[in-house]
Amino acid sequence: MWFSRRKQPPIRSLVGEGTQVRGELRFCDGLRVDGEIHGDVVAVGDAPSILVVSENARVHGKVKADHVIINGSVTGPVEARELVELQPKARIVGDVRYAALEMHQGAVIDGELRPLKSEERVALKLAASGPG
Structure with a gap:
């Protein structure tokens, strides 16, 4: 997978905290969302792409x-062509499709988890919450 061999794409765009955007948002390389x-x-x-939805961000x-x-x-479907990482405060209402999945303790999904290529073996990684 590209994320394990290649350098991450640069995050060139930011939707700042307190900013609200209405309408479709298309981006290249990387985007960080701190707003709504x-x-x-x-x-x-x-080109490879990365999207970061930060702790206080909301996407509908x-x-x-x-x-x-x-x-x-995130309220809506999520599709990660390579990797989806669900951090501890992630809240998703919608289906999640992925090539590889990393989910931390505390993340919540109200929807279906489905691999993009269900006929192939899919990589799942459980993030450890700590020792023990």
Whole structure:
């Protein structure tokens, strides 16, 4: 998978805290969301992409990128063509499709988890909450 061999794409765009966006948001390379988006957030182009939804961020719409990191709230389907990382404060209401999944203790999904290629063996990684 590209994220284990290649350098992460740069995060070139930011939706800052206190900012509210309405409508579809398309991006290349990387995007960090600290505010609120009412609409789909979709990576475009052939280059690797990364989307970070931070702890206080809210997305109401579809989310799609190669590498998706969520620690905030997403209401809508999530698709990670490579890896989805669900941090401890992640809250998702919608289905999650992924090539590989990393889920930390505390993350909540109200929806279905489905691998993109169900006929192949899918990598799942449980994040340890600490020793013991």
